[in-house]
Amino acid sequence: MTNALVVIDVQESFRARPLWSSVNNPDVVKNVGLLVEAARAAGDPVIWVVHAEPGTGGVFDPESGFVRVVDELTPADGEPVLVKTVHNAFTTTDLQHRLTVAGIRSLTICGLRTEQCVETTTRVASDLGYEVTFVTDATATFPIPHWNGGSTLSAEDVVARTEYALAGRFATIRTVAEIVGG
Template sequence: MPSPLPALIIVDVQRAFDEWEAAGKRRNNPDAVARIADLLKAFRTRGAPIFHVRHEGTKPNSTFLPSCSGYAVKDEAREQPGEPVIVKRVNSAFIGTDLEQRLRARNITALVICGATTNHCVETTTRMAGNLGFDTSLVRDASWTFDRIGPDGDKHSAEEIHAMTLSNLDGEFARIVTTDDVVASLESMRQ
């Protein structure tokens, strides 16, 4: 029998992104980490499953190497005892990990995904979740990305990239929702 509660998947909320910002990279959604903290509180209050995903860099200059300060999770998203941490080395939290097996073993069919960055690990994990048949929601105000330069030298703002990523995922791979939507849904399951 499927679990009545969705699982929260928190992707790569690590200090490396603070270091990127300190080095001058510009991001969108400055309140995303606060929204992730709100989601954690709601899921913990309800006793819903939570899975933390952490990226482990493999390149020598990665800010996500376990020996670097950027590998550590941000305090607002720190796991509590009993909340599993999935360590990945590629963009998808489903490749090279046992995340899918853990979800299936607990009969979890619905996922709520948030974290960083929207157009990399969050998007890849969301696409795979949808392709694997999970009922997937991506939380737009609990995810963020950074400005980028395209292959032709065009500048793309974090806001544009975030919006386009959400547009690409909406309806085919996931529902795009807000933190308030998720919290209200969890509250309605209480009754």
Template sequence: MTSPLPALIVVDVQRAFDEWEAAGKRRNNPDAVARIADLLKAFRASDAPIFHIRHEGTKPNSSFLPSGTGYAVKDEAREAPGEAVIVKRVNSAFIGTDLEKRLRAGSIATLVICGATTNHCVETTTRMAGNLGFDAQLVRDATWTFDRIGPDGDAHSAEDIHAMTLSNLNSEFARIVTTDDVIASLEAARQ
């Protein structure tokens, strides 16, 4: 039997991103972490499963080395006792981890995905969730990314990258939703 409640997958909400911003990198969705905190509160109130994903860097200059200041989770997204924390070393939360096994063991069919960054680990995890047959929902206002320079030297804004990533994932890999959509759905399921 499939679980009637979705699982919240919180991807890489770590302090490294604060350090990137402090160093001058510009991001979109400044309220994304507050929306993630809203999602955590709603999932906890519904007793719905939550999986916290942490990125562990493997290269010497990684901002996500376990011994570095960027590895720690941001306070707003800290796990509560009993909530699963899964450490990954690549972009997808499904590769090299037991995330899929845990989800299948819990008969969880729907995944609500949020975190950072939209076009890297969030996108890769969302694509794989869709490919593995999960009903993936990507929360557009609870994820963010940074400005980037493309291979031809063109500057791309975080807003454009975020929007294009959502467009690429929409329908084929995931449903694109808002925090309010998710919370309303959880509240309806509780009644």
């Protein structure tokens, strides 16, 4: 067992936001579920990560009740749910320690948002020496308005940019079907 599946921010907080209506990949939860099943069948650890913004009063504030894995997916006994407060899953959690202790050298990464927490975690993992597989169709994102009021970048363009930036530099890009064999 040298690979782990890291599921990032597949949490109810996102679905509680109006922005969810513009999600680019309505199958993200189903696809993440397929990766979870495959990882468990292979005996690979599954590590769940959720994002929290304590004290903000928003949907990412733990007091909101939304900072939990989506209702359709249930962490199994022994699968940790780590709570992060920054964009990557390493800096404010003990993820790296857990991976080191378990002898994990490669990661399969999926979750929300493609270009934000999932990409950032992928980059940090690569910098830490992990071999990373980024499963794009088990990620999701939203259109991004330009910071100065210019045009909006479509979710499809966000995903394409993320793949261009990661492929061959920080990760290998794969599909759910390539991972689960179907």
